[in-house]
Amino acid sequence: MAVVLSNGANILRQHTGVIGIAYIRAANYSSEGNPYNLASLKRGTGGRSSFNGIVATVFGATGFIGRYVCNRLGKIGSQLILPYRGDHYEALRLKLVGDLGQVLFQPYYLRNEEDLEKAVKYSNVVVNLVGRDWETKNFKFDDVHVKGARALARAAKKAGVKKFIHVSALNAEKNPKPVIKSGGSKFLASKWYGECAVLEEFPEATIFRPSDVYGQEDRFLRYYAHNWRRQGLWMPLWKKGECTIKQPVFVSDLAAGIVAAIKDPDAAGKIYQAVGPKRYYLSELVDWFYRLMKKDDKWGYVRYDMRFDPFFKVKVSITEKVCPGFPIGNLHWERVEREYINDHVVHGIPTLEDLGITLTAMEDQVPWELRPYSYGIYHDRDLEEFALRPEPPKVVV
Ligand SMILES: NC(=O)c1ccc[n+]([C@@H]2O[C@H](COP(=O)([O-])OP(=O)(O)OC[C@H]3O[C@@H](n4cnc5c(N)ncnc54)[C@H](OP(=O)(O)O)[C@@H]3O)[C@@H](O)[C@H]2O)c1
Numbered sequence: 479m480a481v482v483l484s485n486g487a488n489i490l491r492q493h494t495g496v497i498g499i500a501y502i503r504a505a506n507y508s509s510e511g512n513p514y515n516l517a518s519l520k521r522g523t524g525g526r527s528s529f530n531g532i533v534a535t536v537f538g539a540t541g542f543i544g545r546y547v548c549n550r551l552g553k554i555g556s557q558l559i560l561p562y563r564g565d566h567y568e569a570l571r572l573k574l575v576g577d578l579g580q581v582l583f584q585p586y587y588l589r590n591e592e593d594l595e596k597a598v599k600y601s602n603v604v605v606n607l608v609g610r611d612w613e614t615k616n617f618k619f620d621d622v623h624v625k626g627a628r629a630l631a632r633a634a635k636k637a638g639v640k641k642f643i644h645v646s647a648l649n650a651e652k653n654p655k656p657v658i659k660s661g662g663s664k665f666l667a668s669k670w671y672g673e674c675a676v677l678e679e680f681p682e683a684t685i686f687r688p689s690d691v692y693g694q695e696d697r698f699l700r701y702y703a704h705n706w707r708r709q710g711l712w713m714p715l716w717k718k719g720e721c722t723i724k725q726p727v728f729v730s731d732l733a734a735g736i737v738a739a740i741k742d743p744d745a746a747g748k749i750y751q752a753v754g755p756k757r758y759y760l761s762e763l764v765d766w767f768y769r770l771m772k773k774d775d776k777w778g779y780v781r782y783d784m785r786f787d788p789f790f791k792v793k794v795s796i797t798e799k800v801c802p803g804f805p806i807g808n809l810h811w812e813r814v815e816r817e818y819i820n821d822h823v824v825h826g827i828p829t830l831e832d833l834g835i836t837l838t839a840m841e842d843q844v845p846w847e848l849r850p851y852s853y854g855i856y857h858d859r860d861l862e863e864f865a866l867r868p869e870p871p872k873v874v875v
Pocket residue numbers: 537538539540541542543544562563564588606607608609610611617622645646647648688689690691692697698
């Protein structure tokens with residue numbers, strides 16, 4: 479029997495038995511007629527070794543979310559241009575997300591327009607994942623989240639890029655209400671101005687607003703698991719974490735949402751809130767993390783109100799001053815402030831589910847993520863004990 483995939487003058491070779499091989503002219507797969515546009519030369523049937531017509535420049539690819547987005551894009555046969563700064567060995571591991579020749583690297587400087595234009599010149603999709611949780615000597619929030627985002631959007635527009643995906647943050651607003659830090663979160667304010675800047679330059683941009691993102695090498699689970707976040711065995715939280723509601727999202731779901739938006743023509747010009755399927759009190763979540771890590775009350779874990787601990791406040795201030803470039807345990811005032819901002823999901827603004835993503839429940843993923851942090855995991859504790867799942871956190875209804 480032979481399989482026949484015929485269109486026009488295609489060559490068909492018939493084999494005896496079950497397999498038939500059909501050769502199909504590449505141009506018949508093309509979505510565009512322009513033979514000089516690489517993106518129009520779709521080839522193959524999907525998968526890492528094919529070419530799906532997407533040529534994507536991913537800024538911020540070396541970061542936490544970037545790795546997942548690149549892998550998902552590479553997996554469906556996209557060509558990737560990955561601009562990076564600093565040591566190229568940092569970026570080099572991303573070479574494996576695509577087939578040979580599909581992943582290209584380019585050094586760049588965020589303030590250099592020529593670099594940006596060169597990086598987006600051959601692309602039809604640009605993803606902006608550039609961001610930082612704290613300000614450094616060289617780059618303030620405004621430089622990275624507003625001026626940087628604007629420059630990327632402008633370069634993309636100038637190059638005729640079709641899709642611009644910008645990653646902002648949930649709760650971004652012009653004047654965030656202060657909880658602990660005077661003046662409120664500068665990070666969230668800069669993310670709001672960043673969205674405005676991107677939309678001015680590229681009105682059809684798609685914007686994602688993720689809540690706290692968790693996954694391998696995240697800055698959410700690992701932040702609370704870090705020894706430096708605690709005071710000895712005790713965990714200080716603002717008002718014991720009992721007044722803060724969080725809705726964290728799994729990184730793979732966010733990456734899947736970004737890829738779905740790239741493929742969906744209707745996503746242009748829309749904002750998506752990237753949140754998890756359930757809402758929890760922060761107190762419930764942190765207690766549960768510690769139960770999962772076998773660091774429960776028997777171990778000595780106590781959650782208490784940060785307001786009555788001046789030593790914790792001194793510790794945060796010293797950590798910021800001593801290592802401003804990379805605060806130990808990600809402990810800095812901006813992070814502490816954002817910890818206590820309720821995740822506000824606006825009705826009427828679409829979420830990842832509107833992009834067809836099935837959201838991962840924290841209860842299914844977090845035990846695995848936190849397992850390496852379990853107390854006594856490499857010592858003589860009963861392995862069966864680690865398989866036991868402690869009581870999950872209560873959900874806010
Ligand atoms: N992770 C979360 O929980 C979360 C939540 C809400 C929003 N977001 C936003 O999502 C985006 C990606 O987050 P992420 O967790 O992947 O961040 P990340 O791990 O900190 O990575 C940030 C990326 O931006 C690059 N970058 C930072 N400053 C730069 C500069 N001045 N010039 C050039 N590149 C610069 C970094 O490059 P280097 O590797 O060279 O430093 C890195 O590739 C960010 O905009 C972030 O604000 C994240």
